[in-house]
Amino acid sequence: MHKLQSVVGIFLRGFAMGCADVVPGVSGGTIALITHIYERVIGAITKIDLLAINLFFRGQFSKFWTRIDGNFLLVLFCGILTAIFTLANSIIWLLENQPVLVWAFFSGLIFASAIYLLMQLSRDQKMRQLGYILIGVVLVISLGFLRADLSNPTLLVVFLSGFAAISAMLLPGISGSFILLMIGLYEPTVEAVRSLDGIYLGCFALGAGCGFVVFSRLIEWTLRNYHHQTLMFLVGLLFGSLNATWPWKDGSASNPLSQNLSPSTYAEMFGSAELGKVALAFLTALALVWIIEYLGRNQRRAVEPD
Numbered sequence: 001m002h003k004l005q006s007v008v009g010i011f012l013r014g015f016a017m018g019c020a021d022v023v024p025g026v027s028g029g030t031i032a033l034i035t036h037i038y039e040r041v042i043g044a045i046t047k048i049d050l051l052a053i054n055l056f057f058r059g060q061f062s063k064f065w066t067r068i069d070g071n072f073l074l075v076l077f078c079g080i081l082t083a084i085f086t087l088a089n090s091i092i093w094l095l096e097n098q099p100v101l102v103w104a105f106f107s108g109l110i111f112a113s114a115i116y117l118l119m120q121l122s123r124d125q126k127m128r129q130l131g132y133i134l135i136g137v138v139l140v141i142s143l144g145f146l147r148a149d150l151s152n153p154t155l156l157v158v159f160l161s162g163f164a165a166i167s168a169m170l171l172p173g174i175s176g177s178f179i180l181l182m183i184g185l186y187e188p189t190v191e192a193v194r195s196l197d198g199i200y201l202g203c204f205a206l207g208a209g210c211g212f213v214v215f216s217r218l219i220e221w222t223l224r225n226y227h228h229q230t231l232m233f234l235v236g237l238l239f240g241s242l243n244a245t246w247p248w249k250d251g252s253a254s255n256p257l258s259q260n261l262s263p264s265t266y267a268e269m270f271g272s273a274e275l276g277k278v279a280l281a282f283l284t285a286l287a288l289v290w291i292i293e294y295l296g297r298n299q300r301r302a303v304e305p306d
Contacts, residue, residue, distance in 0.1 A: 136236020
């Protein structure tokens with residue numbers, strides 16, 4: 001029963017990460033962080049190294065699988081892929097038809113996650129590392145000013161976009177979908193998922209795999225050597241990403257790169273700012289993070305390595 005709970009818990013965490021990664025502006029890393037598996041994900045990925053590859057090709061599959069925490073990664077990625085392939089259309093529909101409420105909900109998730117991270121450090125630690133928050137905020141906001149047009153991407157571009165998107169996904173606050181949107185490959189990638197374009201998806205997946213292996217090592221190194229500074233930088237990324245998930249937008253409301261509007265300006269342009277519903281969605285997200293954090297704290301052993 002304990003092992004079944006562990007498998008289900010990991011799968012649901014992966015499913016939630018997949019749902020987040022479909023939405024431009026929301027990171028699966030944020031979900032991993034608030035569900036207490038972020039450092040385990042990074043640690044497992046960094047174990048995919050020359051030693052692991054050597055074990056694999058020597059036929060020592062059991063040692064290879066144990067080294068990379070294979071059961072954990074397999075169940076987690078099954079959850080992620082299940083969400084991407086089953087809910088992509090539904091989430092896109094929600095963004096197109098109820099964008100204000102969707103962005104309000106995700107803003108609540110991100111805000112609560114940032115507060116949760118801040119609570120991990122003492123007041124003195126926060127004050128000493130304040131500059132790292134500012135760096136994270138500036139980095140995320142500055143990304144919103146980048147634009148690119150890649151209407152006919154080559155396979156090399158698709159590979160590099162997979163590398164960049166998956167690297168961003170590992171960081172709470174920077175969404176892989178957001179990166180794809182900025183470089184003009186969000187819609188082609190979603191369409192490739194819908195149409196099951198094997199060549200496009202295979203090239204993208206290869207880039208994503210390389211990004212996982214390379215970038216996870218950088219994150220693992222910073223967490224090991226500069227833990228407090230890294231946490232504060234992640235807080236900055238989260239706070240900065242609130243600019244992208246602001247509920248009231250001009251133009252395409254499902255696009256986080258659209259211009260942000262005040263609630264009153266939005267109401268003048270579109271008839272209503274839906275303040276009550278926005279507040280409810282935001283508070284629901286806050287409550288959900290608190291529940292997830294509470295359950296994760298009390299059931300953390302369920303996702304520990306066997």
